Amino acid sequence: MRVYFTFDPRPDLKDSLVKDFPEVDFVFHKKIDEEELAKAEVLVTYGEDLDDEKIKIAQKMEWIFVASAGIEKMPHRAIAERGIVVSNVRGIHKKPMAESILAHLLSIKRALPFIYKNQQERIWSQKTKLYELNGSTALILGPGAIGGEVGRMLQAFDVNTIGLNRNGESAPYMNETHTIDKLKDLLPKADIVISILPSTNETRYLLTYEDFTLMKDSCIFMNFGRGDLVRTEDLIKALEEKQIFHAVLDVYEEEPLPRDSKLWEMDNVTISPHISSRSSRYLERSFEIFKPSLRKWMNGERDIENKMDILRGY
Amino acid sequence: MRVYFTFDPRPDLKDSLVKDFPEVDFVFHKKIDEEELAKAEVLVTYGEDLDDEKIKIAQKMEWIFVASAGIEKMPHRAIAERGIVVSNVRGIHKKPMAESILAHLLSIKRALPFIYKNQQERIWSQKTKLYELNGSTALILGPGAIGGEVGRMLQAFDVNTIGLNRNGESAPYMNETHTIDKLKDLLPKADIVISILPSTNETRYLLTYEDFTLMKDSCIFMNFGRGDLVRTEDLIKALEEKQIFHAVLDVYEEEPLPRDSKLWEMDNVTISPHISSRSSRYLERSFEIFKPSLRKWMNGERDIENKMDILRGY
Incomplete structure (x- = not known):
């Protein structure tokens, strides 16, 4: 079997993969190569190098492992029509993202910008106010996997967590959960408002100047x-x-x-x-998801981790 | 009864105190005034404005409430000889200190200095390494009240906490505790070394260049x-x-x-x-400790919170 990486992982990760799967032919390229694409049964990609044409060339392709959470740039329909299995590294962002939010x-x-600037x-100056996080109330828009991890950490700091989601069903590490239409009632209570919402028709420009x-x-x-989520001008x-x-x-809205x-x-x-x-x-974690999936795949199993419905987008 | 503050607290805190204790004469000064000192039974101070002479003047003084944790600058012997009760706000630093350490x-x-600088x-740049806290091992020198709170927060981030104290007795929120003489064995294992040790004969210059x-x-x-704890040159x-x-x-070693x-x-x-x-x-919390203590004092009780042995220093 042939597994084609369209990126070149760290040597130690590569070596351990090759060692663990001696029966597999691995190819590592920094770019996507059409000749290689035509021969591989499994593709490992960051998900930004595929289009309809490439799927056509990839005649033997049965499984695409996306080493990223986003699949927006993939040719959804072409992949679905061929019945190619797609799996990703969903959940991989949870810990680093939550740590950044807490940071x-x-x-x-705790006045770190003041400290760094001085x-x-x-300048040795103590002339600033230092506040405390504990005792705050945080409103979390989108209490999913990442939001839950943020909630868990906030609760460790004695922060009261209120989650807002579509159905108002209780979510892990939220002291309360409400439906998103309660937003305007809850905004005045929040010391912290955190959005981890994806971009959908419902969330686009959900927050307005009035909400602030x-x-x-x-x-x-x-x-x-x-x-x-919000117009930059608002x-x-x-x-x-x-x-x-x-x-x-x-x-x-515009990046950079x-x-x-x-x-x-x-x-x-x-x-x-x-x-x-x-x-x-990141890559270490991707490999931790990829390796057991590859083992399953080799054994003929197809219920691999994070298997997605490419047309629905998750 | 007369309670003399040698600082002037926030109006809301002052007002609530005066309201809650109508039977007490409160005096608030920004400086220490000898005439007032001679009349007061209770003194509330940050602990830096007293000396032997002032204790002599304070003939009626029975209780000194120190709105700070340190009593190093107080005239210990003069206070002890007069049998004046001393209490402080021990533990008040726990939460803010632990939050600063985690911050x-x-x-x-999570590369905040890089983000702020750019x-x-x-400059929009993503060219930096972002690391994760989770999975680290932290060595905590002095796992007392503050160290325990730091340990609690670190454990919420899946950090392995190792405490080092005098007797090696297990301490709250430490995965392990050892005696301080195990320091050199444990330093190579630590991703993080945090000292919250006080200055004593045993801790002075405890860490040397070799330890680093x-x-x-x-x-x-x-x-x-x-x-x-360590010589600046080391x-x-x-x-x-x-x-x-x-x-x-x-x-x-020298501050500023x-x-x-x-x-x-x-x-x-x-x-x-x-x-x-x-x-x-801070002041809010000090008042939360002072008020119930004053109530007890008024009722003739003397087993007030954070009563200290002034000669032993804690």
Whole structure:
């Protein structure tokens, strides 16, 4: 059997794979090669190098392992028509993302930006306010796998967690869960509003300027889902008017964030360049999902981890 | 009865105190006034404005409430000889301190200094490594009240916690506890070394240059106890040689840290100006300890919270 990687993993990971599966022919390329594509039964990809044409060439392809969570850039229909199995690394972002969210929250509360800035100028100053995270109330838009992990960590800091989802069904590590249409009632209660929502028709521009006016002046807003949750102009207006205390953004309507965006130099904004889910352990974890799946595949089993419905998108 | 504050608390806290104790004469001054001192039965102080002479003047003084954890600057013997009761706000630093420690750890792991720096220059860059806290092993020197709270939070992040104390007795939220003489055996295992040790004859210069060479290259060292845990020159040498990955310092041999100290501009050092235990809720919490104690005192009870042995220092 032939397994074709369209990226070149770290030597130690590669070696252990080759050693564990001596019966498999592995090919590692940094780019997608049509000749190789035509010969492989299994493709391992980050999911951004495929199109209809490539699926046509990949005549023997039976399984695509996507070493990423997003499959937006894949040729869904062509893959579905061929009946190619697709699986991904869903859940892999949970821990790094949740740690980034907690890092930003605690950093703001405990004055780390102030500390770092003064160090640059060799200034010893204690003249700032240090707040505490414990005792806060956090509203979590999208309490799924990542949201639940955020909730778990927040609860360890004695934060009251309120989840908002479609059906209002209780979710793990949420003290309460409500339906998303309760948003306006709950915004005034939140010290922290965190969105980890994906981009769908329902979530696009879900938050408006008015919603920010409903939040506390002391509220910290974090967008770690998708950039089209709120119009940039609405967000800027609310921040200019100090409707909230601070915004931490990891996603934007336009990425990279344009160099002339006002957001860059606002005191009450943190610009994270869409890196909060990254991790030095990413590939390691992908391999931890891929290897047992490959073992199953070799044994003729097809109920592999994170198997997805490519047309539904999850 | 007369209660004399040598500082002027926030109006809301003052008002609620006066309201709750109509039978008490409260005096609030920003400085210590000898005339008032002579009349008061109870003194509320940050503990830095007393000396032998003042204790002599304070003829009616029966109880000193110290709104701070340290009593190093108080005239111990004079107070003991008069049999004046002393109580403090021990434990008040636990939550803010532990949150600061977690903030710094997560910030380093999740590249917040990199994010902040690039924002200043409007640079969108994803070219950095983001690490994860979970799965680490932390060595905690001094697993007391604060160390335990740090351990509790670390365990929520799936960090393995090893406490080092005098007797090796198991401590809360430590996966293991050992005696401090096991230090050299354990340093090579730690991804994080956190000291919250007080300054005593046993802890002074406990860590040496050699200890840093035993730590992993990837180790994060945090000193949130006292500055004389390690000689500054030893620390600088270890950091210059990259014996460890990063040091986060909140305390120093000399405070403020001298403006010409090399530490200020080392890439692998964070200079926190001894503020990690500060909190906007500090006075609130002090009052939460003071009020029930005052109620007891008024009722003739003397077994008040955090009563201390002034000569032993705790």
